[in-house]
Amino acid sequence: MDRQFLVAQPDTVYAGDITSIPTDEGWFYLAVLIDLYSRAVVGWAMSDRMTAQLANDALMMAIWKRKPTPGLMLHSDRGSQYASGLYQKTIKDHAFVCSMSRKGNCWEREAYPWGVMPRQRASSTP
Numbered sequence: 161m162d163r164q165f166l167v168a169q170p171d172t173v174y175a176g177d178i179t180s181i182p183t184d185e186g187w188f189y190l191a192v193l194i195d196l197y198s199r200a201v202v203g204w205a206m207s208d209r210m211t212a213q214l215a216n217d218a219l220m221m222a223i224w225k226r227k228p229t230p231g232l233m234l235h236s237d238r239g240s241q242y243a244s245g246l247y248q249k250t251i252k253d254h255a256f257v258c259s260m261s262r263k264g265n266c267w268e269r270e271a272y273p274w275g276v277m278p279r280q281r282a283s284s285t286p
Contacts, residue, residue: 167195167196170198171202171232172231172232173197173234174193174196174202174203174228174234175234176194176215176218177191178190178191178210178241186208188207188208189208189214190204190205190206191206191214191218193222196235202225203219203222203223205218210241211241212240212244215236215244215247216244216247219247223250228254230255230256231255231257232256233259234251234257234258237260242258242260243260
């Protein structure tokens with residue numbers, strides 16, 4: 161993407177990331193895809209494990225909700241979840257384009273749903 165995060169049309173570039181959320185019951189992981197045109201969340205998934213399936217579930221929600229066309233660019237970091245065979249197969253099966261940040265490039269964080277996100281412990285009890 162070469163740090164070109166301003167997009168002219170919806171459903172042409174999505175950015176994905178995973179964050180960890182501390183709770184009273186342990187850590188949960190939230191995978192999110194946003195449309196870089198509107199900055200709206202187009203897909204998400206949550207799990208107690210940070211796996212390729214988690215990232216893929218967020219992508220599948222975006223596909224189901226938005227029905228993007230072939231050529232959609234999916235940008236993420238180089239995490240194992242996004243480099244996995246499962247995630248890459250889904251991209252290939254839908255004729256999307258994979259874009260990953262350069263190794264160790266923290267400046268691309270501005271594309272992701274959260275850079276610095278306030279953290280509060282989530283509780284299941286009031």
